[in-house]
């Protein structure tokens with residue numbers, strides 16, 4: 001996958017870097033298949049700092065952030081979504097810096113499994129169930145710092161509570177896990193929702209900013225092109241699923257093996273979650289139906305194409 005990397009110094013695990021006179025980044029040492037080189041924590045402003053995505057609950061990362069903060073005031077801690085690799089450190093950091101945690105209002109997942117069997121969907125891994133904000137933001141809410149201004153953009157899809165933050169002075173958007181250059185976004189039902197994700201991609205297009213600052217990976221310097229690519233990628237995947245179901249009914253797992261024929265074994269379960277997200281979206285649009293069996297996991301349901 002082509003990565004879009006802005007010119008900047010090499011920065012990895014715990015090292016800090018300046019991305020803009022007003023913006024610094026500390027990268028957590030939690031590199032993995034899901035987090036790439038680690039979670040990006042952004043520090044916006046010099047004397048009245050907004051910390052965006054504190055990252056995982058890790059003492060080394062906490063020290064690295066506090067080194068950058070120094071004796072400056074922290075205006076608030078903003079969490080793009082309640083996954084542990086973004087929100088985990090928020091309580092400790094808020095206590096030490098004596099500030100408030102901001103996040104989007106808690107939302108129930110729009111999707112529930114038939115019969116309420118949420119566990120059949122699995123896919124709730126990584127949610128920080130203990131996460132609580134001090135202040136819940138509204139869609140469109142503006143937060144004004146001494147020298148920066150952030151606009152809350154509710155972008156559900158990866159997670160129901162996901163927000164992006166538009167930074168006017170920097171002509172950019174802090175895009176969390178919604179749009180990243182290094183990888184497509186993991187959409188795992190029921191908390192991940194493909195219908196909402198696609199709508200949220202279209203929503204960001206309207207902002208026409210010059211750069212995205214994602215939760216993982218490097219700065220995206222051509223966000224409009226990347227948004228178009230991400231939308232096209234999902235539509236292509238949707239088309240593949242429909243074509244394969246026209247052949248014969250299939251489970252999400254069978255679809256994953258056909259769609260990712262060369263994928264390493266650990267990628268197939270992740271691919272299945274994304275495919276399930278597409279199938280639920282297509283079901284809402286009456287294009288497919290499932291033989292839903294409450295006694296088996298949703299990824300084992302057999303899906304078929306509806307007559308058009």
Ligand SMILES: [Zn+2]
Nearest residue numbers: 081083158177
């Ligand atoms: Zn996430």
